[in-house]
Amino acid sequence: MSKKMAIIATKGTLDMAYPPFILASTAAALGYEVQVFFTFYGLQLLRKDLSSVMISPLANPAMPMPVPMPVMVQMLPGMESMATMMMKQKLKKHGVASLQELRDLCLEAEVKFIACQMTVDLFEFDKSEFIEQCEYGGAAMFMGFAGDTDICLFV
Amino acid sequence: MNFDKEFDASGLSCPLPILKTKKALSDMASGQVLKLVATDCGAVKDMQAFADQTGNSLLGMEEASGSYTFYMKKK
Incomplete structure (x- = not known):
């Protein structure tokens, strides 16, 4: 029987989207059988359009910056878009796959995506904005798989 | 070394060399050899780990000026 891995993905920023995928x-x-449970902000990673997934230098002091930047400057309008654009350029330059590509590779490899139904209801998300290849479920459904895994991670 | 299929993963970072290797092996027959070229130095340990965990055999690895060539025999 194949090994199993379960991941709980709770973050919806560009940097934190990479580890689960x-x-x-x-x-x-x-050869692992894999399930990823997307809850709270992690649900953003199941959107058909991933272009709204961004990175912010704000409250992210460990993020390497080309020049030291005071927090007051990081708050300025457009800083988030600029940081996201720079991060995407950096990822591309270093041959790191885009989120879209990694997600597609997951789907191709039959990784199962589960979207948290409670979060969908809580934020009143429209399911049509999410990819069709995800299932909707709750904590108990996740435990059914997670309880029997070799690796279980919370991201 | 003789090989049946070749793939160039130069310029790609983790985990792409592994994912592309897996993909390339999927339509090969048992016993065939895949030649893979990568520039990601992390691939050196990752390819060995991939071989150990999937049962495919890493027949050899060559390094030449920052480029790594792997020969993977399909299980």
């Missing part, structure tokens, strides 16, 4: 796609390539 990288680990899920890699585990699947190694």
Whole structure:
């Protein structure tokens, strides 16, 4: 029987979107059966259009910046878009896959995506904005799989 | 070394060399050899780990000026 891995993805920023997709796609390539449970802000990673996934230097002091930037400057309008654009350029330059590409590779490798129904209701999200390849479920449904895994991560 | 299929993953970062290797192996027959070229130095340990965990055999690895060539025999 194949090994199993479960991930809970709770963050919806560009930087924090990478770990779940990288680990899920890699585990699947190694023969693991993988499920990712997207809850709270993690649900943003299931949107058909991932262009709204951004990174912010605000409250993110560990983010390397080309020049030291005071918090007051980071608050200025457009800083988030600029940081996101720069981050995407950097990822591309270093041959790191885009989120879209990694997500597609996960789906291709039959990684199962579960969207938290409670979060959908809470934020009144429209399911038509999410990819069709995800299932909707709750904590108990996730435990049914997670309880029997070899690796279980919270991101 | 003889090989049946070749893939160039130069310029790609983790985990793409592994994912592309897995994909390339999927339509090969058991016993065939895949030649993979990568520039990601992390791939050196990752390819060995991939081989160990999937049962495919890493027949050899060559390094030449920042480029790594792997020969992977399909299980």
